[in-house]
Amino acid sequence: MFRDKRALALFLGPGLLGLLVFYLAPFAGGVYYSVTDGSFRNAFVGLDNYLKVWQNEMFQVGLRNTLELSLLCAPAIFVLSFVIAVLLRDLGNSTFFRNAMLLPYLMPSSAMILIWMLVFDYGGVFNRLMGLFGLPQQIWMDGALLRLPVILLYIWKNLGYSVVIFTSALQVIPQALYEYASLEGAGRLRQETAITLPLVSPTAFLIFVLAWVNAFKIFKEIYFIGGAYADLYTLQHFMNNHFARINYQYVTTAAYTFAAIVLAIFAVLYVTELRRRANV
Amino acid sequence: MIRSRKHPIAAIGLTLLCALLLLPIAFTFFYSFFPKTEMQAYLALRGRYDGSWLPILLSPKLFSLRQYYTILIEDTVYLRLFFNSLYYTVTILLGQAVFVPAMACGLSRFRFRGRELLFFTVLAMMLMPFQVTQVPNVITLRIMGLMNTSWAVVLPMWFTPFYIFLLRQFMIGIPSEMFEAGMVDGAGAIRGYFYVLLPVCRPVLGAALALSFADSWNMVEQPLVYLQNEATRPLSVMFNVLTDTRADIAFAGAALYILPTLILYFYFQEDILLGVQLSDLK
Numbered sequence: 374m375f376r377d378k379r380a381l382a383l384f385l386g387p388g389l390l391g392l393l394v395f396y397l398a399p400f401a402g403g404v405y406y407s408v409t410d411g412s413f414r415n416a417f418v419g420l421d422n423y424l425k426v427w428q429n430e431m432f433q434v435g436l437r438n439t440l441e442l443s444l445l446c447a448p449a450i451f452v453l454s455f456v457i458a459v460l461l462r463d464l465g466n467s468t469f470f471r472n473a474m475l476l477p478y479l480m481p482s483s484a485m486i487l488i489w490m491l492v493f494d495y496g497g498v499f500n501r502l503m504g505l506f507g508l509p510q511q512i513w514m515d516g517a518l519l520r521l522p523v524i525l526l527y528i529w530k531n532l533g534y535s536v537v538i539f540t541s542a543l544q545v546i547p548q549a550l551y552e553y554a555s556l557e558g559a560g561r562l563r564q565e566t567a568i569t570l571p572l573v574s575p576t577a578f579l580i581f582v583l584a585w586v587n588a589f590k591i592f593k594e595i596y597f598i599g600g601a602y603a604d605l606y607t608l609q610h611f612m613n614n615h616f617a618r619i620n621y622q623y624v625t626t627a628a629y630t631f632a633a634i635v636l637a638i639f640a641v642l643y644v645t646e647l648r649r650r651a652n653v
Numbered sequence: 654m655i656r657s658r659k660h661p662i663a664a665i666g667l668t669l670l671c672a673l674l675l676l677p678i679a680f681t682f683f684y685s686f687f688p689k690t691e692m693q694a695y696l697a698l699r700g701r702y703d704g705s706w707l708p709i710l711l712s713p714k715l716f717s718l719r720q721y722y723t724i725l726i727e728d729t730v731y732l733r734l735f736f737n738s739l740y741y742t743v744t745i746l747l748g749q750a751v752f753v754p755a756m757a758c759g760l761s762r763f764r765f766r767g768r769e770l771l772f773f774t775v776l777a778m779m780l781m782p783f784q785v786t787q788v789p790n791v792i793t794l795r796i797m798g799l800m801n802t803s804w805a806v807v808l809p810m811w812f813t814p815f816y817i818f819l820l821r822q823f824m825i826g827i828p829s830e831m832f833e834a835g836m837v838d839g840a841g842a843i844r845g846y847f848y849v850l851l852p853v854c855r856p857v858l859g860a861a862l863a864l865s866f867a868d869s870w871n872m873v874e875q876p877l878v879y880l881q882n883e884a885t886r887p888l889s890v891m892f893n894v895l896t897d898t899r900a901d902i903a904f905a906g907a908a909l910y911i912l913p914t915l916i917l918y919f920y921f922q923e924d925i926l927l928g929v930q931l932s933d934l935k
Contacts, residue, residue, distance in 0.1 A: 388756030399789035
């Protein structure tokens with residue numbers, strides 16, 4: 374531990390100043406915009422902006438789509454990465470596989486769109502595969518179905534991250550537990566659900582939260598694929614629209630509303646997790 | 654303590670999965686060596702709804718560097734955007750190198766009142782969705798008059814909470830003896846920082862460098878709102894605009910766009926694995 378007070382100021386000061394200037398102070402100060410009307414008088418309007426934004430149809434659509442898309446992506450990534458991590462452990466945690474899976478995480482999604490458009494074209498590989506299973510061709514690049522290529526692109530990019538975290542959490546589970554369960558006659562599936570899952574649950578909780586918060590950024594993938602349709606209009610579209618009009622009243626109000634919703638869901642998840650842990 | 658069971662199904666499944674994950678990247682590079690005319694004709698076959706299959710293109714008439722020749726020498730639109738991206742990314746990384754490790758050091762190697770509270774604040778900011786943290790950024794950028802300048806894209810990124818968190822997680826686990834051994838002659842915190850802490854942190858710094866590079870190289874939300882002038886926008890937001898009209902060079906453009914992250918990935922892959930594992934809060 375270093376003790377020098379002046380050195381501490383030197384280390385912490387610049388970073389703290391940056392956080393204050395760009396994040397904390399305007400976050401607190403922005404409350405002012407959300408309760409005034411934005412005219413040159415800047416009259417106090419109480420919660421009027423909140424009511425207006427909540428009733429705004431585009432805000433509702435954006436919020437709903439953002440939550441829906443994230444709640445499709447996060448559980449998918451969660452389940453897939455758990456299964457993959459278990460399989461990886463069986464293979465002795467090959468570094469090659471982990472590296473290969475993490476690689477897409479660093480790739481620019483926009484560069485992948487070209488391939489995606491070929492795969493999900495009406496005559497593309499995806500529809501060919503559907504044909505093999507006797508399913509009809511679909512128009513994936515339009516309307517509500519466009520959600521599938523978008524979600525798959527998102528999963529393609531972000532899956533490896535969760536896999537790596539799960540893998541490292543699995544490594545600390547003592548082998549003896551499985552041997553004991555085996556002697557007691559527990560099958561493979563029972564072992565994974567009764568031993569592995571509860572023992573990685575703190576990590577699992579984190580992975581779910583991270584996957585879920587990150588999935589709010591799915592705007593990126595939507596922007597590249599070029600969907601601003603009703604089924605893919607997200608909160609980020611709404612924000613961008615009102616940033617462009619310099620409508621501080623709306624962007625601050627929308628941001629605080631969203632922050633409150635996210636915090637509420639965090640709280641629910643956290644309490645559920647604590648209860649579950651207490652019961653184990 | 655790793656259970657080693659032989660599982661052919663796991664091996665086959667994972668191999669298939671990895672192939673699926675890597676194929677889009679491989680095909681992007683593969684297609685970048687197709688002749689321009691052949692590629693353009695192929696991409697024009699998209700969007701037919703008469704039930705005919707899009708052929709799967711596996712062998713070019715000849716391998717050609719024409720696509721690369723065009724984007725690198727003939728037509729510099731792409732290259733200019735590429736250098737915009739490079740400029741923003743390097744500027745962001747330089748700033749982060751100054752502010753982020755220092756702040757992480759303050760949060761882990763010093764003891765002071767309010768340290769846990771400050772760390773918790775950083776954590777809370779890190780978990781906030783981007784739609785929420787972007788608003789304070791924009792308010793400050795407008796007040797400072799930095800909108801539509803390159804600083805708008807760069808400055809807020811210098812203080813990205815995630816990297817402060819990541820480095821702090823690593824630094825807090827370094828045993829104190831390491832510093833005591835290095836500081837027998839009573840060297841101060843600043844010497845300890847440069848001569849002991851930073852060298853010891855090399856793996857996590859590598860991870861942060863690679864992850865942050867990818868973040869900046871791929872950023873979309875910020876330049877889209879902060880930079881109205883298309884000539885100053887980075888490749889990340891302009892790439893699909895460009896390829897909409899230039900199908901013939903699209904794949905070479907994509908391959909070149911991927912290349913820096915790919916090189917960085919192979920150079921730092923061990924560090925990145927470590928860095929990602931560190932983001933597990935425990």
